[in-house]
Amino acid sequence: MIDTTSPEQPKPTSEGSSSSKPRAKIIYVGNKQAWKTPENEYRHLPYQLTAIPTVLKLDGDRIIARIVEDDILDTQKLAKFLKT
Numbered sequence: 001m002i003d004t005t006s007p008e009q010p011k012p013t014s015e016g017s018s019s020s021k022p023r024a025k026i027i028y029v030g031n032k033q034a035w036k037t038p039e040n041e042y043r044h045l046p047y048q049l050t051a052i053p054t055v056l057k058l059d060g061d062r063i064i065a066r067i068v069e070d071d072i073l074d075t076q077k078l079a080k081f082l083k084t
Contacts (some may be wrong), residue, residue: 057084 029035029042029052042049043082057065057070065084071077 055081057081 027047029049030040034040035042035052045070046063047054047056048063051068053072054066054068056063065081067077067081078081
């Protein structure tokens with residue numbers, strides 16, 4: 001399920017409830033003006049995002065890998081990220 005929540009009500013969603021299924025969260029970080037401010041909550045712990053889009057790989061609440069922006073489209077970098 002992909003949440004298409006409007007900016008007025010951002011909320012993450014999960015896909016898959018079984019441990020055999022990958023889980024994903026899509027999080028709205030705000031409009032461009034909100035994202036550009038240093039105070040944007042996603043620029044700080046626990047996410048510490050520096051660019052969007054960013055894909056994080058988590059082990060529980062711990063970030064174990066991240067891939068950002070154009071690196072997502074690089075097949076070698078994406079493959080390495082997925083193997084992490």
